[in-house]
Amino acid sequence: MRFIPASRAVLHNRNNNTVLVISAILLSFAAQATSSESGQDRSFSSSFLQLEDQSAVDLSRYANGSSIEPGTYNAAVYVNGESVGSIDVELRERQDKTIYPCMTETLLQQIPFRYEHLPDHFFDKVGECGDLTLLLSEAVTQFDSNEMRLNIQLPQLYVSDSARGSVNPALWDSGIPAAILGYNLNGYQSTSNGYDSKSLYAGINAGLNVGAWYFRHNGSYNWNQYGQKKYEAINTYVQRDIPVLKARTLAGQANTRGDVFDTLPFTGLELATDERMLPDSQRGYAPEIRGIASTNAKVTVRQGGAVIYQTTVAPGAFLIDDLYPTGYGGDLLVTVEEADGTKQAFTVPYASVVEQLRPGATRYEIVGGKLRNDYLSDDVALYQGTVRHGITNWLTGYGGMQLSQNYYAILGGTAVGTALGAFSFDVTQAKLHSHHSVKSEGQSYRLSYSETVSDTSLSVAAYRFSSSGFMDFMTAQETVDAIHRGGSMDSVWRSRNRYSVTASQALPGEWGQFYLSGSVQDFWNKSGSDEQYQVGYNNSYGAVSYGLSAGRTYNLNGTEDTYLLTVSLPLGRSDSSYRPQLSMQMTHNSTGRTGEQATLSGTGGDEHQLSYSATAMNANQSVGQSGALNAQYRTHYTGLSAGWSGGKNYHSESLGASGTIVAHSGGVTLTSYTSDTFALIEAKGAAGASVSGYPGVHIDRFGYALVPYLDPYQMNDITLDPKGASDDVEMASTVKKVAPYYGAVVKVKYETKTGTPVLVNATINGVPVPFGAEVLDAKGRSVGSAGQGGQVYARVEAEQGALTVRWGKEATEQCQIRYHLMPQARARDSKALQTFNAPCRDR
Structure with missing residues (x-):
């Protein structure tokens, strides 16, 4: 044995x-x-x-x-x-x-x-x-x-x-009381043909959590050297979950959901279901934004006239896929401002996808208040109610109503699941009746289709026809305001036909993938049509990836078609996670400009906290050669970015920072991540320990760390990795589970023991203390058990003190070990195990 x-x-x-x-x-x-x-x-x-x-x-x-x-x-x-x-x-x-x-x-x-x-x-x-x-x-x-x-x-x-x-x-x-400040700072300056341009953008997502009440404010500050100093409040509101209804109530400034009618900004009250409160098996949006930048460019995203996102991108194709959802409807206007002063703009359709519900499932939204729009002269009431209900496995019914002092709209429709895909069809009856003797009445018909078959993912294809007298809520209010200012009904465009499609198709075998997105819209009171599209093809050969794409954007001179060829391949050893990537691309647009560029990019650091890119470019039409450098560095407390680009008669520089600051009862904790739902880890004495799955998240010197991106209402595993912490720390457990409310800061406490480890050969009356006896510290906490030969292991905090050994309930069945630790050098990173013999005497 x-x-x-x-x-x-x-x-x-x-x-x-x-x-x-x-x-x-x-x-x-x-x-x-x-x-x-x-x-x-x-x-x-x-x-x-x-x-x-x-x-x-x-x-x-x-x-x-x-x-x-x-x-x-x-x-x-x-x-x-x-x-x-x-x-x-x-x-x-x-x-x-x-x-x-x-x-x-x-x-x-x-x-x-x-x-x-x-x-x-x-x-x-x-x-x-x-x-x-x-x-x-x-x-x-x-x-x-x-x-x-x-x-x-x-x-x-x-x-x-x-x-x-x-x-x-x-x-x-619902979490702990906390104050939250998420920030995104971006400073940008450029010099083009002797003209300087400087600007500063500061976006904030601020909040205060008190019990289950969450106060939120989102806004942005824009400054430029020509005198613009403007703070724009995107929304301010307070929300509270109602678990029994699987819903949330909200008061203040927000946006309607947009799953039946288009998204509208409002100030008032809202009660709406949140399907995230349902399990994953019972649940389905912000679109991806793709574009091409010729230089280090500033990209601004607006919805309903408000800036909801801004960042600086490196030359070449870019992708923005981290927008906060702001509803299912309401197109996004994307502006790309190049370092040489040129601008391009395009619209990303943000339309509702066809969504069926399970039998018996219901989603609803009730809103009462007023329309929030700084460009309208008068206050406009907004009352809206929508509901969707799953009737059978294949049939869902939905409807809604919008009311104001001068407008109403009633919508009814169905969504049907078939072997060929899911279809939805709805009809909206609307009427404008203002006191300016303006009357307009009409209908709008919408047909949508959605399907996913094996390798094909057709997200949404939709067609809408509106009669000449139909106006949606926002068009109606803009028309009334235009007439109030002395204009005519035709000064606001009224949509007639609109087609939109987003699709991707994986081709057979190794033939790659094809994707397409686009929209076409014409109007009753405007000639011509608005067209925009993006079409592309991607594939790979071994480690080499390549793609072709074409797209249409709008600039000051009208439409511009751009064509792009990209090729990328890794450099260095295949077994290294740090090997850089070389990307090359050629562009050509309808104005005759042709360009070539090569970009070397990669990451560095133990946790890949550094990312970098260097780009060399060449273009015709007297543009010539240019270059760009970009770097991002994620510290434990904030994310930093810097960029430079230069070419013929121009150069630009940018600096940025982003992250989140949370104030709580234990102090202030910082992270380089931005999120809406956090876990606040408390592990006193475990400074340096990391959180598995979250690079750069470490316990700070105060014993705290912020874990982002928690799934609300679902169990999240949070695992603490002791590696990096002092050997003086002992953790009772390293895995916790938590299911937070959306927007909560949930405290997750890890019990730790700190001190000097000791191994005592304890004897009582000359024989080892009983095997299996419980060992208690000076505070009465269990710290271990007596092992074979009377060996007692414990971690003690004080330089001298006593341990109690107890093997029964009677006073005669316990004794005390007195100890006095040997002094150790203060410079030691950890305290060494001290071993000694000691008698265990009566208490």
Whole structure:
């Protein structure tokens, strides 16, 4: 028989020292246990431990599998194999020395019971600490001390059938009081043909969380050297979740959802369902923005006239795919301002996709207030209600109404799922009746199609026809305002036909992928049509990727068609994650300009926190040669960026910073990430430890870190990696689960022990202290167990003090070990294990 020395068992895993001491030894002689004929009454013989005083060891506690002392432990709770959260679980001891979890009210809330099938007076019998196996004879509870996990097995009769991925709303966490400031700063200057241009953009997402009430303000400040100094408030509001309705109420400035009518900015009240409160298996938008920049360019995105995003991009093709959703309808105007002063603009269709609902599912939105538009002379009331309901597996009905003092619109439609895809068709009846004797009435008909078949993903294809008298809500209000200012009805364009499509197709074999997006729109009171498109083809050959694309944009001279050929390949060793990428491209546009460029880009740093690119360019039409340099660096506290570009008669420079600052009861914590939902980790003494899956997120010197991008209303695993922290720190657990509200800052606390590790060869009256005896520190906290030969491992905080060894309830069954640590050099990164012999004396 081979025993694992207690010291080795303990030091092997500093997070589970208590469990490993006992588990390693018991497993080594478990096969020698004797059992009764029933197989239930098991006992362990202490003779296998080869101790002088066999009576000093009480192994009865472990006879039925108990390998942990009674007490309160933070544990993950699983019911029938499904995680329901992590809470503090109190373990108590039965008369037979087995351990059971207390069925407290908090723990019972974790279990998705079928309440109608529970025995009568079930909850009355729970009391302060009910034993589930006595309340339900078929129930099985098992506490896994290695994983700190409570497993509860219940007959399906007593457990509700919940959808995959569902989380009990009782487990949703509204978070802690906190003040939040997300920021995106961008400074830009350029000199072109002797003219200077300087500008500054500061976008903020500020918030204050108090209980379940979340206050939010989003805005941007724009400054340029020619005198513009303008702060623009995008929206300000307060919101609160209503879990029982799977909905959220909001008061203030926001945007309507846009899933039935187009998105409208409003000031007022809103009550709307949020499908993120449903599990993943019961749920479906901001579009991607693609474009091409010739130099280091400033890209600005507007919706409804408000700037919702701005950044600086390097020369070449760019992609913006991190917009905050602002509704399903309302086109985005994208402006690209080049370093040489030229501008181009294009519109990205932001239209609702066809969305069917499951049978019985309902989504609704109710809004009351006024339209928010700085360009209108008068206040305009806005009352809107929409609803969508799943009728059958293939049929969904939807409708809505908009009302104002001078306008109404009623919409009704259906969405149908077929073998050929999903179709929706709706009709809108609208009427404008203003006090300016302006009247207009008409209808609009919309047909949409959506399909995904194997390698084909057709996101949306839609056609809308509007009669000459039809106006949507915003067009109607702009028309009234134009007449009020002395204009005519025809001064505001009224849409007639509109086609839009977004599709991608993977071709057979290794022939690559084709994609297309575009829209065509004409008007009743304007000649010609607005057309825009993007079409492309991508493929690869070995490590070489290439693509062809064409697109139409608008600039001051009208439309411009641009054609692009790209080729990219990695450089260096294939087994290196740091090897740079070489990208080459050729462009040609309808004005006759042709250009070539080559870009070398890559990353550096232990966590790839540095990214860089260097670009060389050449173009005809007297443009000549130019170049650009760009770099981004993600620190633990903020993200930094810098760029430079220069060419014939021009040069530009830019600096940027982005991140989030959160103030809470423990201080102020910074991160380089921006997000709407955070976890605030508290792990005192664990400075330097990192969070798995989040590069650059580390515990700061105050013991805190911010984890971004949590999925609201879903269980998120947050794993703390002790690597990087001092060896003086011991963690009780490294994995936590949390299901936050949308917008919450949820506190996740990791218990840590700091101090000097000691290994004491403890004796009482000349013999080793009893094996398995519990060891307590000066504050009465359990810090370990006595191992073989009376070896006691503990981590002590004070330079001198006492440890209590307890192997029974009587005063004669406990003693104290006095210790005095040896001094260690202050410059040491960690404290070395100190080993010594000490007697254990009566208290």
